[in-house]
Amino acid sequence: MRRILLMGNPNVGKSVVFSRLTGADVIVSNYPGTTVEFTKGRMKLDGERAEVIDVPGTYTLDPTTRAEQVAAEMVSQGDIIVDVVDATNLERNLNLTLQLLQTGKPVIVALNMWDEAGHKGIEIDVEALEQILGVAVVPTIAISGRGINTLVQRLDEASTGTPRFLGCDRWSTVGHIVDQVQRVTHRHHTFLENLADLSLKPWTGIPLAVVLGLVSFAVIRFIGEGLIGYLFDPLFERLWAPVVLHLSALLGPGSFWHELLVGKLVAGEIDFVESLGLLTTGLYVPLAMVLPYVFAFYLVLSLLEDIGYLPRLGVLVDTIMHRLGLHGLTIIPMMLGLGCNIPGALATRVLETRRQRFIAATLMAICVPCMAQIAMVVGLLGKFGAAGLIPVFGTLAILWVVLALIFKAVLPGEAPEIFIEIPPYRIPALRTTGQKVWLRTRQFVADAVPYVLLGVLIVNVLYVAGIIQFMGRILAPIITGILGLPAEAVAALLIGFLRKDVAVGMLAPLGLTLKQLIIACVVLTSYFPCAATFAVLLREFGAKGMAKAAVLMVVVALSVGGLLNLLL
């Protein structure tokens, strides 16, 4: 089977081309480093199956970072290299093209973002470029699919090319080529470019960031609450509840299957939060409490990503972050972690050193609750308003800063300076942004529903077997003594290893006071990541790294919980 490598500078649209070629679902965004893993897919080429690999972006084959090193090593394993080139930035991109031609592999160039180049007044003579490079050059607009068919048809034309050196070194060769094939007509700044400038100037950029943050928050709340109040709650209460009540009467309260499927009735009625049955709480928590917020969050995050805002935010916060011993781009894994800690943990790869990645991942695992958990905390504490929510999220924010400072003092080394390409602002394409929101939401449903059901099942089994009561007695000194929680809260802490949203939900029937709820929510966030996140962290940092992180998590959670118990 032939192997096709998609290579090019970061943020030139390799993943969009990949998704066009293979039909596979991949996440694409407007910032360098979205693709941190090799993504493999299949396509048909001359009636045969061929493997397509989406290689993480690299500026050069003389590797300067580890990610680039991996990309450079990848070259030897390819049969055809599709060099994706950003037509709006020919000069810098051709540097890599020439390096790829020197490897002696067959290359074909996809001149991507052809439309944007046109808007920017950049004209490229494709035929002249083909002649100079000696390989096929196909203009493409991957986001709309234009040129992709031609690219596929001409894949066989990929050739080793004739890399003639027109100057004394590579850069002067690039300069000569650009002079011959490119004409730039000057034109005025567009609105987006002006906005781009404003969002990086400190006196306009920082207020803009604050406004964007508030607007995002308001939009997420509006959509989340709207979906729950007008769609999911009525669906569950009016349509689903009668069905389950019917089933309840059929099974007879108290029987094993009734306990498992329906759970406990509260005053003869189904309480979707407290009943703890597979068909009641098990479905209501992921679908009606969490899903609306997850969807709303991903909609907002995906828009910010595709416009190209995140790297600018990274630059704006870099000064403060360096005071905390962190890199400005640490903000990207934190933002993604707010959706789900797993993509957050993977996104730490945008950071350069292992130390930075470890600190970012640990901070995220301890202090950044995922959207599923946030939604449940809001559901549980929302009725207390600010008095319930501010202590939880405020504590986590302070903890984040304190831990960052501790890491800075304890772990040797310092944060490398920021060095990142700032992509232009782009109007998000409905198709790619919509597909990304859909992909992430679907991923949530596919991952969450089975895990939540499993969690509810395990709770029921553990209760029936008496294990929870037993653990409660053993751990009572810690849970009651230090944290001031009732012994039954041990069930929530046990399930928290599996899934945080169910764990928070399990606090509901315990009749906790506001203070106990606050402590329990903070401890549940920080004491350990959920099983899926833990697995990813283990893969990224190894058993030794994770053992250290795990000890830290437990110690931090107990001290913060204990402190809150004394202070509140």
Place this chain on the structure above:
Amino acid sequence: MRPGQTGTVVDLAGGRGMVRRMQAMGIRPGVPITRLSGQPFRGPVSLQVGATQVAVGYGLARRIMVEVAS
């Protein structure tokens, strides 16, 4: 170099790693460069090089030697 000013890169005063990374982004001697903005308190500086905008930490930016156009 103040925001809005343009000049020509003269030298990259840094180790091989830094020079290579800068060059890969298109920052090399002889290239015109514009400072777009800078964050206060020695924060990152944003630069325009060719068609690329980059943000560079203050310490790194200081090592890009530029001859400012008058």
